[in-house]
Amino acid sequence: MNGDRAAVSLPGVTTAPIPTGAAAPAATVSRTRLLWLTLRRKPLGAASAALILLLVLSAIFANVLAPYDPLETHPEIRLAPPCREHLFGTDDIGRDVLSRIIYGSRISLWVGLLAVGIGTVAGMIIGLVCGYWEGRIDLALQRLMDAVQAIPGLILALAIVSVLTPNTTNAMIAIAIVIIPGNSRIVRGAVLSAKQNRYVEAAEALGCRNLHILVRHILPNVTAPILIIASIWLGNAILIEATLSFLGLGTQPPIPSWGLMLSSTGRAFMEQAPWLAIFPGLAISLAVLAFNLFGDTLRDAWDPKLRRQG
Amino acid sequence: MYKYVLRRVLLAVPVLLLSSLIVFGLMRVMPGDALTVLMAESGNIGEKELQKLRKDLRLDLPYHEQYLLWLWQMVSLRPGDSLLTGERISTSLWKAIPVTLELTALAMVLGLAIAVPIGVLSATRQDTTSDYAGRMVAVSGLSFPDFWLGTLVITFAAIWFKWIPPIGYVSFWESPTRNLQQFLLPAAVLGFRLSAATMRMTRSTVLEVLREDYVRTAWAKGLGGRIVVYKHALKNALIPVVTVIGGQLGVLLAGAVVIETIFALPGMGRLTVEAILYRDYPVVQTNVMLVAATLVTLNLVVDMTYAWLDPRIRYR
C-alpha cells in the first residue's frame, strides 16, 4: 500500500519498509521476550543495546563520571593533547574534552528524545486519527503532511530554526516537525491494516467504544513500527543537529553538544589538535551506529515476516 | 486507472499550495531583513533610503498581496529578481540546476554501483564475515555527518596526494575533464552516504525475498543459486529499493548544501540555504517550490508505477 512508503527527505536518512502486514494479535509471545531472545542471538544487536545503555548512564550520571566541569576554562593549557590529567585532551580554551563528551551525552539524549518524542507522538496522533476515522479528515490531514514533506527536510529545519532563536531545543522542534509526516504515514498504514483484522470488526459489531478499540486493538499493532523507526531517528537527530551547528544554527556555545564540538572547534583545529574532532566524531558515530543497529535488531525481533522460519 | 491518475494529480495541487503557504509564512516570520544585508557593513541607512528600497523591492505591500503577487509570478513562470543581487531568479536557477543534476546523477551512479552488489552479497551470505563487513561499511556511511566526511576528504587529499579538485566550477560542456575532476570527489562522498542507505535496504529486501516460497521452489527444482537470485529475487527486491532511492533523490535534488559549500560548487543547495540566511525571500520561495513540485511529481510517478504494478491499489 502506498501508505507504507516512508520516503523521508532528510540527508542520510532512510527507512526500510516498516512491517505493517499481518500483525500478530496483542500478546501471545511478549514483545520484550522476543527482543531478549533476538539480543541473545545477534551479538551486534547486543552490542548496540549495551552502547545505548552506556549513553543513558553517562547522561544520567554525568556529574559523577566527568572529572572536570565541562564549562571551566583554563586557557593556559589550551589544545593539550590527551595525557594523564586530561584523557581526551583540552580544547581551544582549555576545557577538558572528556568531561565535555560525557556531558554531551546529555545533550544528545535530550536532542534525540525531544525531536523523536515530539515527532513520534504528534505523528502517532495524526496517523491514528487519519487511519481510524478516514474520510475527509484523513484527506485534509494527509495533504497537509504531503505539503510539509514536499519541502526538503534540511531547508525546512533551517527555516524553522531561523524563525525561532537558534538553540538546541528549537533545532529539535524543527527536526520533530520534519519527522512528523513520515511517522504519521507509517502509523496510518499500520492502523489501516489493523482495522482489517477480524477481531476489530468483531469489537465494532459488539458496540465497543472507539477509544476502547483504538487502545486495545489498534495501538499494539502500531507500537512496533513506531518504536523501530523512533530508534533509528534517535541517531539521525544527532546527525542533523550537527549539520545545523555546522551551518551556525544549532546549539549555542558554550554548551557541549557533540555536534557543535565537531563542527566548530573540531574542524577549526583539525590539524593542530585532531583530538578535538576525533572524540566528538567518534561519539556521534558510535551513538548513531548504536541506534541504527538497535533499530535493525528491533525489526529482526518483531517483524513477523522475518521471524517466520518456513 | 485514469480516474486514479486524475484523482492523484488533482490532490497534488492543494499540496503544492499548502507548501507554498508554509514557505512564504516561514520566510516572513523570520527576524532580520533582506535590506540589512544590502547595506552590509555600513551604518548609514537613512530612513528615507530604507523606505525607498523597501518600496522598490515591494516589501511594503501587505503580506497577502506579496503572496498573491509571487504566486502569479510562479504560475506565469516569471519568478522575478533576487532581492539581494537583483539578478533574475530564472538565470540563477538556470545556472544552479545543472550543477545539482550532475552531482545527483554521479552520486547515484557511484552509490548504486557500490550498494547493490554489496547488498546482494550481504544478503546471500547472511551472518558471515562479508555480511558483517558490508553492514559495517554501510552503517559507518550513515553515522558520520557529511560535513565531517567532506572536510576530511578535502584536507587529506591536499596533504597526502597534493591534489584537490580544481576550484572554480566549469560546466561539462566548457571543459569535460576539469568538470569531472571537480565532481568526482564530492559525488563520491555523497554517493557513499547514498550507498549506505541503499545497501541496507537491498540486503533486507533480498533477504525477505529469498525466503519466499517461489524462491525455495526454484531451488528445489534445481536451478542454480545465482540464477535464482538474479532472475527472481532481485526484481522484486528492488522495488522498495527504488523507493529509498526516491527518498534520497529528494535530499539530493534539494541540494547537498554542505558538500557544495566544502567543494565550492554553485548548486541548488547553496543557492537556497544562502538565500535563507540572507533573507532573500523570492529566491527561497521559488527554489523550494521548484523542488517541492519536483518531489510531488516524482511521488506521483512512483505511485502510478505501484498502481500499475499492483492492481489492488487502484481500487482503494
Next chain:
Amino acid sequence: MPIQDKGPQGSRKRVTRRQFLHRAGWAGVGAAALSAVPRRAGAQGASPYPEWVSPSTKPPKRGGTLTRASAWDPPVLDPRLTQSVGLFQFAGLTSNRLVRYVFPDEASGPGDMGLKGDLAESWSASPDHRVWTFKLRQGVKWQNVPPLNGRELTSADIKYCFEAYAKEGVQTFNFREIEGIETPDKYTVRLHMQTPNVFVAHALAEPISVIFSREVLEEDGDLKKRCIGTGPFILKEHTRKVKVVLQRNPDYYDKGRPYLDEYVILITPDDATRKAAFRTGQTDFIWMASPSEVETIRKTNPNAVVQAYHNTAVFFGLAMSQDKPPFNDVRVRRALAMAIDRQKQVDTVFEGHGVLGWGVPYIYYQDKAPTAAQFGPWWQYKPAEAKKLLGEAGYPNGFSTTLFYYEYWPQMTSQVQLVQAELKKNLNIDVKITKMDYTTYYGRYVDPKWEGLAWGFQSGHAVGLDERTYQYMHSKSTKNFFRMNDAQIDELTIKLRQTPDPKEQRVITKKIVDREFDQVLRLWMPYDNGFMVFQPHMRNGAAIALRRTDSYGSPQIARVWLDK
C-alpha cells in the same frame, strides 16, 4: 596513553572487528594529521616571521595570473550601496580614487600612511580648510568597454560621482559634508565643504571612495550589473558563487602597470578548502590568523613566504548598550573592563601573536604599539577591584544580560566564551550567548535598539583618522554603533578635523583615546595579528598598515608580479 603512539593499522593484536574498523579509520586520520606536530598551549613570544616583506629589487616581470581563494562573494557590485569587503576586494582594482595611500613598493615600512595622487595629480586646501582644489591627471581614460569606450576622464565625472554618493546609499553621511562642487575646467575639481575639515583628502583616499561612471549609472539605473572604471584591471567575468576574473587594462594611465595579465578570485566558502587550495598551489596567497595554522601549512609547503602582520587597530569589541542601565553607569563599564583578562586572551587564543585591542590606530598618535600599562587603571586585570566597583554601582551580586555575535572566525567564539566565563566568575554576571547567522547579527547590531551586550565592530575598511574618530565616535554619527555619547569626545573630534598641524593632531588624538579609555566607551577586545602567506614566486604583495592585500588593500595588486 597519548594517541600519537598508535600506528595506522592499530598495532595491537586481538582487536575486535568493530574496534579494528573504527581504529583504522580514525587512527589513520590522527596519524596523518599529527604529522603536523601540534603545539602545546602557551607558545608565546615574538614570531619568527618578519613583519615586512620588502618589495623585490629585481625588475618586475610582466605576465601571469594571480589567484586567490576568497570567502567573500560580492552580493552587490554597487559601491553606493555597500561597503562590504566582498566588493572592494576587487573594486579597488577596477576603479581609482582621487587620492590614494602609498603602495608597498613606495612605502618606507609597514606603517607608512603617506598619501599619493591617484586620479588627482595634486591638491591643495584653502587656509580655512573649507575649500579643496584637486588637479586631475590629464589623459586618464575610462576602460575601453562600452558604453565608456575609452573616453577621457574629466572633472565632470568626479562631480557626478560625488553628487551621486551624496544622494543615496551608504556614503551619504560623508559626501553630504560637501556643500558644492565646482569644475572650473576639465581637469580641476573644487570642493566646498560645509565645515572646515583638514582630512578631506584622506576621506577621498578611503578604499571605498571609488570613482564610478555616469554612463553606466544612467543606462542601467544602478551600478549592480556592470563594474567599469579607470582602474588597472577590467572586470572580465563575474560568476556568482564561482569566481571573479580581472584582466589587465591595456590603457591604464600608470604606464607599464599592472604587471599581471589576470587576477582571479575563486569564491570558496569553506576555510579548510581554501587552505587545501593554497597547499596544492591553486592559489597564490592566503591569510592565516594563528601561528599554529601557519606551522601546519609550512609542513606541507616549506617554501611559502610568511609575513607576520601587525594590526594597528582592532575592529571588534564588547559593545554595550550604554544608553540604558546598567551600562550607562561608567562604574559598571569600568568594572567589566577590569574583570576581563585581555592579556591572557592574547597569550592563549592568539598564541601570543595578537594585540590587546584599541579602536584608533596607534600610528595616529604615537610611534610604537601601546603597552598594557598605557591604557590606564581600568584596563588592567583586577578582578577584586572590579567586584568592589560593581558593588558601588549597585550590583554587588551581579546581574543577567545577553550577548549576541556572529562567528566571523573560530577565535571569536573562543573569546566570547572566555569573556562569559570570566564575567561569571569575577562579577557574577550571567551572560547568555546567542550565536547568530550573519544577516540576523548584522541587522540587529546596526539598529541601535538592541540591549545587553554584543560582540560588535567598527568597519574594517576605514584607513583615515577622521573616519576612525569623528565618523565612528561622534554621538550624532550614523556609524556610532557603540552608542557613545560623550560631550568631550564630540568636542575633541570636531576640533581634530580643524587642526592642520600633524603634531597637534597627534596630541588631540591622544586626548580622544585617553578619554575613550578612561570612560570605557568602547570595550575593545584582543585581536589577531595574523599572517599573510605567499607562494614563493609572488612579489610585492606585502600587507601594509590598515590595508591588507587580500581585502581593502587590493589596489596594491597593481604592483604585484610573479617571478616565474
